[in-house]
Amino acid sequence: MIRKKGLYQPNISELIDMLSIFFIKEIKDQKNKKKINLKLKNIRRDLRFLLKKKKIFLNSKMIRKISLVGIINLLVWDLKDEMLVNKKRYNNYLKKALELNTIRNVVFNCMMKNFKEFEENRSRLIKFGKINRNWHKFIISKVKYL
Amino acid sequence: MTKKSGNREINFSLPDLVDRLTIDQIKQIQFEKTAKNYEKSINQIMKSIDRIIIKKKIKISDQLISVLLNLSQINLYIWFLRKDLRTQKKPNSKKIKLSHQLNALRNQLKNRLSNLCFQKKSNSIEKKTNTNKEDLKGWKLNSLND
Numbered sequence: 001m002i003r004k005k006g007l008y009q010p011n012i013s014e015l016i017d018m019l020s021i022f023f024i025k026e027i028k029d030q031k032n033k034k035k036i037n038l039k040l041k042n043i044r045r046d047l048r049f050l051l052k053k054k055k056i057f058l059n060s061k062m063i064r065k066i067s068l069v070g071i072i073n074l075l076v077w078d079l080k081d082e083m084l085v086n087k088k089r090y091n092n093y094l095k096k097a098l099e100l101n102t103i104r105n106v107v108f109n110c111m112m113k114n115f116k117e118f119e120e121n122r123s124r125l126i127k128f129g130k131i132n133r134n135w136h137k138f139i140i141s142k143v144k145y146l
Numbered sequence: 147m148t149k150k151s152g153n154r155e156i157n158f159s160l161p162d163l164v165d166r167l168t169i170d171q172i173k174q175i176q177f178e179k180t181a182k183n184y185e186k187s188i189n190q191i192m193k194s195i196d197r198i199i200i201k202k203k204i205k206i207s208d209q210l211i212s213v214l215l216n217l218s219q220i221n222l223y224i225w226f227l228r229k230d231l232r233t234q235k236k237p238n239s240k241k242i243k244l245s246h247q248l249n250a251l252r253n254q255l256k257n258r259l260s261n262l263c264f265q266k267k268s269n270s271i272e273k274k275t276n277t278n279k280e281d282l283k284g285w286k287l288n289s290l291n292d
Contacts, residue, residue, distance in 0.1 A: 020215045023288070027223075030284050040288045047208035058204040058263070060167075060192035066211055067168045070218035075175065078226065100175070135178035142185055 011122065012054075013111040015047050016066065017104075020073045028077075056115060061146045065107050065114075068143065072104040099136045102128045106143050159272045160198050160263055161256035167191045168218040172225055204263050212289035213262060217255045224248050247282040254279075254290055 010018060022043060025036050056062075079097040083090050105124035112118040128136065158166070167188060174184035204210070227245040231237050253274035260273065279285070 016211055023215055023219060026288060044208040051206060056206045058199055058206050060195040063164055063195060063214060064167060064192060066214045067171055067218035070215040071172055071222055074219050074222050135181050138181055
């Protein structure tokens with residue numbers, strides 16, 4: 001990806017999210033190995049370019065956030081596969097996938113602030129329903145302040 | 147062995163702590179009813195991680211992000227396999243073998259994490275030795291081919 005001023009291009013948090021999805025494709029989509037490898041190479045190159053400018057040091061909160069993005073994206077992928085196979089539990093799986101998406105979005109918005117690249121228009125929706133399940137509320141309450 | 151904390155001589159290494167963090171995070175998401183129980187251990191792990199890395203001022207890089215994402219996802223793949231095995235009357239030997247091979251991959255990632263964070267100062271006796279993937283196919287990870 002060539003970075004040009006004035007163009008709408010992914011920030012660090014969006015690249016991390018993208019990277020986690022392409023790592024899943026790296027395993028699941030063996031037919032398109034070459035294209036996926038090229039994409040991974042480019043995502044990482046862009047990340048290197050953007051991170052070079054920032055002096056951000058590793059800490060446990062960042063480790064937890066990055067792990068959460070990786071875990072949640074894979075869980076959502078798995079749930080979407082299960083929805084196709086197990087029709088009886090379709091709604092349960094879909095609900096869980098959407099709940100997980102909001103948790104990941106909270107982490108994403110948090111990461112944008114950590115990387116000092118927060119923009120309102122890039123922030124993701126964190127509300128799922130009017131009344132959320134206790135488990136969902138609990139996890140959100142913990143990751144909100146990471 | 148990492149440095150002393152209080153009267154204790156033995157502490158977990160950074161890769162083991164990060165590994166543990168991702169596993170507890172998976173459990174917190176999967177075991178909804180007991181999610182609160184995992185928050186305490188996650189916080190303790192995070193505190194232990196910070197104790198090791200905060201003073202080292204390790205800059206976040208694309209390599210570190212990649213290894214953290216891969217490690218969290220490999221642990222989830224192993225989780226999926228073990229979950230399938232638990233529900234089967236006759237354990238599927240292919241899945242047992244795959245979870246064993248993925249464990250080797252996981253150890254490679256942990257060693258890579260150690261190298262990235264501590265470079266030449268990485269303690270050789272702490273390195274994971276079960277890193278033989280045997281005849282594992284289709285799991286060539288971008289982050290291990292830097």
